[in-house]
Amino acid sequence: MKFLQKLGKALMLPVAVLPLCGLLMGIGYMLCPATMQGGDITGAKMLFGLFLVKAGAALIDHIALLFVIGVGVGMADDHDGTGGLAALVSWLIMTTLLGTGFVTTIMPSIAESTVKTIAFDKIENPFIGIIAGIIGAMCYNKFKNTKLPDWLAFFSGKRSVAIIAGFISILVSVVLLFVWPILFSGLVALGQGIAKMGIVGAGIYAFLNRLLIPTGLHHALNNVFWFDTIGLGDLTNFWAGKTSADVSWDLGIYMSGFFPCMMFGVPGAALAMIRRAKTGKRKLAIGILSSAAICAFVCGVTEPFEFSFMFLAPGLYLVYALLYGIFTIITGLVGFRAGFSFSGGATDAVFSASLPAANNTWMLIPLGIAAFVVFYLVFYYVIGAFDLKTPGREDDEEDYAEIDKDAKLSNSNYAVVAEKVLEALGGKDNITSADYCATRLRLEVKDQEVINEKAVKAAGAAGMIRPGKTSVQVVIGTQVQFVYDELKKLL
DSSP, rough: HHHHHHHHHHHHHHHHHHHHHHHHHHHHHOOTTTTOOOSOOOHHHHHHHHHHHHHHHHTTHHHHHHHHHHHHHTSSGGGHHHHHHHHHHHHHHHHHHHHHHHHHHOGGGGGHHHHHHHHHTOOOSSHHHHHHHHHHHHHHHHHHHHHOOOOGGGOOOOHHHHHHHHHHHHHHHHHHHHHHHHHHHHHHHHHHHHGHHHHHHHHHHHHHHHTTTGTHHHHHHHHHHHEEEEEEEHHHHHHTTOOGGGSOOOOTTTTTHHHHHIIIHHHHHHHHHHHSSOGGGHHHHHHHHHHHHHHHHHOOOHHHTTTTTTTTTHHHHHHHHHHHHHHHHHHHHHHHHHHOOSOSSHHHHHHHHTTTTTTGGGGHHHHHHHHHHHHHHHHHHHHHHHHHHOTOOOOOOHHHHHTTTTTTOOOOOOHHHHHHHHHHHOOGGGGEEEEOOEEEEEEEOOTTOOHHHHHHHTTHHHHHEEEEEEEEEEOOHHHOHHHHHHHHHOO
16 A cells, blocks of 8 residues: 555656646637547637647647656655656557557467457556556666676666666566456456446446556457447447437447536545645645646546546545446436547537437536535545545655654764664664655564664654554654664665
8 A cells, every 4th residue: 555655646746737738628629629520620719729639638648658757756766867767768668569560560460359459559558657667666766776797887876777677678568468468358358248238337337447547458448338349339429420229229328427427526526635635735735636627527637636546545546436337327327418529528518419319418417416416425525534645635744744843863973873773673684665754764674573662762763653564653853864864874
């Protein structure tokens, strides 16, 4: 969980950029509907709209690359840019080795399978971006101080990080070469089974669609239900002007449920997060969450909202996906039908209302109000009941600084304090990682039983906290950096 929360915090930097792309695309679509619906683009207004859409798409189309750099830098010790460079090396290697062109060259049989071809067509996704970022950051943390023989000394230290990340990425690519199409094909087969279940199947699809967002595998199900992989094509037929009488299913059923959730449910959940944020961090929470909510409402771009908490509170994300499934079933039962060519936001809701398959479009308002209320109440309760670390509720350096602002060392010899603290913690062999915040040493240990808490305090520390089975925090005070520097030398 601590690893996931660290990953979630690292993602906040690239996530903060994403609302901009959603707003640009939403405004652009309103000015130039032809970018969504097709047709001629003429006149200054439409050209300006096209300009905004392309500017926004420059970010949303490369969201995975933003995650590569964000995770690579954010999870690296000292947030060193070398981690970001190593992550980029990893991304370039993996996406090249797993690209459809190369894969079908070395394994021609894949070209004979439409599903497997689509799988590798979708390899440049946030999941691969996050993996590349983790590889880059972990290689930096592990090998940044590597010393090589004199004849290879030029590649010692930080210069070795990107090289090692490259080799690891090759090995990961080999694994994914066989695993990725199996996962993708399995989800397509699952989608075929779900498609026979009518409205309930639509709910299951919506649930899995949201649940699989962080892995990028939601594309497998999207190709089943929205396009023509197995003969459905909910999206393509809806926008082609057909109705349910022209197809073998209830046209629009696999898209309609996203509208109340994206346009109203996400703002409701965002409001709950803002109200649950700590008082001192509420303005920061408002900044990221309100812009993400507007982005979701206008054009259905929900990634800024989802990636802001999915790793910080994965259990809450599961509840979020479940709400999508429930509202999709409700939407199907009440007969509201709308379709999107981009996503379930206001722009698509307006533009699709005139299509033949659209039905009971006025019901978006009561459904939306219900979604807002339900998402708000569920999120507000779950966050509070389980003390989830959603945006604005994280335990970070500022919290420790406020709690421990009066803590003082009883010994001003930092080297001696570090040596005695390390001894009290069971020696360097018991320490697996060390870091510090504004006032505390933050350590991971192998065995809590060998720690002598009285000896830690006798060493000069103001106190000690054990927040987890392998976690120890030693309260030092504002001089913590100097003690950490001495501790680092000993480790």
